[in-house]
Amino acid sequence: MKHIIAFAGSNSKTSINKQLVTYAVSLMPDLDVKILDLNDFPLPVYGIDLEKEQGIPKVAHDFLDNIKNADGIVLSLAEHNGAYTTAFKNLFDWMSRIDGKTFAGKPMLLMATSPGARGGQSVLSIAQDRFPRHDAIIISVFSLPSFGDNFLDNHIKDSGLDAQLKIAVSKFNTSL
Numbered sequence: 001m002k003h004i005i006a007f008a009g010s011n012s013k014t015s016i017n018k019q020l021v022t023y024a025v026s027l028m029p030d031l032d033v034k035i036l037d038l039n040d041f042p043l044p045v046y047g048i049d050l051e052k053e054q055g056i057p058k059v060a061h062d063f064l065d066n067i068k069n070a071d072g073i074v075l076s077l078a079e080h081n082g083a084y085t086t087a088f089k090n091l092f093d094w095m096s097r098i099d100g101k102t103f104a105g106k107p108m109l110l111m112a113t114s115p116g117a118r119g120g121q122s123v124l125s126i127a128q129d130r131f132p133r134h135d136a137i138i139i140s141v142f143s144l145p146s147f148g149d150n151f152l153d154n155h156i157k158d159s160g161l162d163a164q165l166k167i168a169v170s171k172f173n174t175s176l
């Protein structure tokens with residue numbers, strides 16, 4: 001059985017991106033799924049001086065090990081001011097100091113959602129440009145706009161958007 005990891009690029013305890021990730025992986029019953037939470041990987045703010053003085057925290061190695069041991073990655077990015085959240089960028093920065101090939105050639109289903117009509121498209125563009133430089137193989141991309149209108153009771157209620165996600169999931173599954 002293939003093993004994947006799934007997580008949100010957010011440290012919110014009520015993360016809408018984690019809700020989306022959880023729904024997306026519920027559509028993958030034939031996979032062994034480990035859902036990770038950035039709150040379980042607390043890290044100091046990256047700084048070159050801190051790295052020189054104390055090295056790279058074990059937590060960053062632990063998260064990277066999860067990536068390296070997975071057959072694929074499902075990630076939904078929260079968007080803060082048009083970019084990654086601080087929590088995600090910080091983890092990414094630390095991990096990139098261990099290995100520039102941070103995403104280890106793993107297939108990725110990349111998603112984002114937000115309460116707004118753009119559904120995190122700015123952060124998705126940033127990630128689509130950047131992640132392949134860190135050895136991510138982005139298989140499919142999905143944005144869920146207006147989360148409050150389109151997501152209810154743990155699923156996407158707009159049938160067109162739900163169909164889009166299912167196509168993205170199917171492509172991801174096939175790539176594993």
Ligand SMILES: Cc1cc2nc3c(=O)[nH]c(=O)nc-3n(C[C@H](O)[C@H](O)[C@H](O)COP(=O)(O)O)c2cc1C
Pocket residue numbers: 008010011012014015016017018077078079080081082083113114115116118119120
């Ligand atoms: C500091 C801050 C900046 C934000 N900037 C954006 C933004 O640029 N675009 C957007 O769609 N939503 C923005 N939002 C709203 C977030 O999309 C919203 O808080 C969402 O719930 C974040 O996802 P999460 O619940 O998975 O953490 C911002 C929220 C905060 C707190």
